[in-house]
Amino acid sequence: MTPVYFVGAGPGDPELITLKGKKLLEKADCVIYAGSLVNHDILKVCSPQTRLVDSSTHTLEEIIDYMIQEVSQNHLVIRLHSGDPSLYGAIQEQINELDNRGINYQVIPGVSSVGAVASRIKKEYTLPHGTQTLIITRMGGQTPVPESEQLSTLAAHRTSMVILLSSGFIDQVVEELSKIYPLETPIICAYRVTWPDERIIQSTLEKISQAVKEAGIHRSATLLIGPFLNHSERYRSYLYGEWINENRHFPFS
DSSP: OOOEEEEEOOSSGGGOOOHHHHHHHHHOOOEEOOOSSOOOOGGSSSSOEEEEEEEEGSSSHHHHHHHHHHHHHOOOOOESSSBBBTTTTOOOHHHHHHHHTTTOOOEEOOOOOOHHHHHHTOOOSSSSSSSOOOEEEEOSSSOOOGGEEEHHHHHHOEEEEEESGGGGGGHHHHHHHTTTTTTTOOOEESTTTSSTOOOEEEEEEHHHHHHHHHTTOOSEEEEEGGGGOOOTTTOOOOOOOOTTTOOOOOTTT
């Protein structure tokens, strides 16, 4: 029986899907995609005969039943998720159901908005002699977060931090972060990064809430805070230090 493929569609730009993901889409009999979260231009590589199903109008049980119906006919089924499926992809509950039914599956990673935002603002999260840790988290909402993972608790580490799925709670985000960071601390809100209507707001902790609200942003945005946003010219890696000429020989030198 053909396995179900969970494929990461990337952050939005159709060219940021992996080659493996694109090849699977080209051969797919059925693609169950994540509604408005996936750029529909990505689906243009599918065959005209491919059945396209918007998962936003279906329950988990309906999605699983549809997968089983298709794979039982040896059809190639793609479950297309935005970004990378391993980050807030809600794939574990689907995987559990497939395991219970003895259905094989594979997961194809994708480019996350975490990496896409860094590329757009031309920054590195992990700086030599600076922060070496990246925290990826979200504000508690309908789905709560553990007490030990409150934003203020994580921010106390003062490392690079990416806050997903939280622009709709921007006031609470600011309240939590301001327990640790001064109000003049730089913060970025990146809306629908790599999409045609991408918008990146660079502000301070004091003014970001108003800026986000004025822009009408309440979802599909990534928030960034941490030392890596400051000027980083002083951070130089050991890997490419001056000692390199004394310890390495390059064939082209």
